[in-house]
Amino acid sequence: MANPPRQSAARAETPSSDAASVPAPGWSLLAILMVTYSFSWMDRFLLIVMIDPISKDLNISNTQIGLLTGFGAALLYSLAGFPIARLADRKSRSLIIATTLGIWSAATSAIGLVRSFTALAVLRCGIAVSSAGCSPAAYSLISDSFPPTRRGTAIAIYSLGIPIGTWAGLMLGGIAADSIGWRYAFPLLALPGVMFALFVLFFLREPVRGRFDAHEGETARTYSIGEAARFLVTNKALMAMAFGFALLSFATTSFETWIPTYLIRANGLSAGEVGTVSGLAQGLMGIIGALFFGIVSDRLSRRDKRWYIYVPLLCGLIASPLILLFFTLPKSSAYICYFVIEFLVSGYAPPLFAACQMLLPPRLRALGMATILFILNVVGTGLGPSVTGWLSDLIGGHGPAGGLGPAIMAVQGAALFGLLSLLIGVSHFRRATS
DSSP states (O other): OOOOOOSOSGGGBOGGGGGOOOOHHHHHHHHHHHHHHHHHHHHHHHHHHTHHHHHHHHTOOHHHHHHHHTHHHHHHHHHHHHHHHHHHTTSOHHHHHHHHHHHHHHHHHGGGGOOSHHHHHHHHHHHHHHHTTTHHHHHHHHHTTSOGGGHHHHHHHHHTHHHHHHHIIIIIHHHHHHHHOHHHHHHHHHHHHHHHHHHHHHHOOOOOTTTTBSOGGGGTOOOOHHHHHHHHHTOHHHHHHHHHHHHHHHHHHHHHHHHHHHHHHHHOOOHHHHHHHHHIIIIIHHHHHHHHHHHHHHHHHTTOTTHHHHHHHHHHHHHHHHHHHHTTSOHHHHHHHHHHHHHHHTTSHHHHHHHHHHTSOGGGHHHHHHHHHHHIIIIIIIHHHHHHHHHHHHHOOSSTTTTHHHHHHHGGGHHHHHHHHHHHHHHHHHHHHO
């Protein structure tokens, strides 16, 4: 029978591990994981940039699109994450990542063949389930390859997969849709992921579990489902950060998901034009922001580990009002505001995920991250775009953009509750890591 889990995993980190060097295989592993993560986000944003032509061809409403890009897909992704993460805590994480990458890339390429909303929904569900195999296993691999005070930077580099994939999906997807049509754009851009899955299978090497944990027995310790659930649910710092991030994401993901469609409908941009603008905003600024805030949080955390929470708090305090401001500005100023928003939003994930890893023991890191991602994806990535799509249909209104602008603005209230939740998490995090 497994020993009962400790109340905090933070004490398992050795003091000397902070200064440990990162060997070359660690950086190679990180690069492979980042590219894999890029494919996941590229495939997601291929659908987003092609919402307008797909909805016209298949006669799909905003509410249906919101389910495909939001709650429906996020719920499946999150639920699938639990059994896959449980497996990753026990078996080969590299095999899991390679297999799921191949599946979701093949499913994305097949979207070009659909003729109905039902077929599109089935493929989107398959993509969501298989995509769940990436991040929980990846975060576990990163924690076994990088010492605690380097994880903010390491997770920031891994998180570059978000802006890089977003840029590729929006810009390349928009250009391909304008040039050859959306049906051919999907296989052209998604099939390379299948080939990269073979590369991952042969070249992604597993590090030793628990390399940076103090007690030798910790790497071998396993947890029953009940023990794992109690450990995760009763960890106040972990839950406060998860719900805080989720509520911030509810607001910002709504903006990021629907703003390409808003620009097409309100400003008359083509898919290629909006792909260029949104690709640069969410891609370029996401890359700069993720690296900047990851490095800054690592450096500040050497004085006080709570900076892993303070940094996202400050980003959210500035980003949320700017989203409201965006819809009141003239076009040129609005685009500048868009870039600043994306720079700030990219500062949420690296520090918060680095903090969460400090609270999880080695054999619970994949399952723990799956739990956090479940909350994040259902509340944030899932409900945010879905509620926004439903509200836009409900509000309606005149003009080509209809109720999209007011709907995006309305859901920004969730950010306030997210910031309050992170504030609550600060004190619990300090006690758990002291």
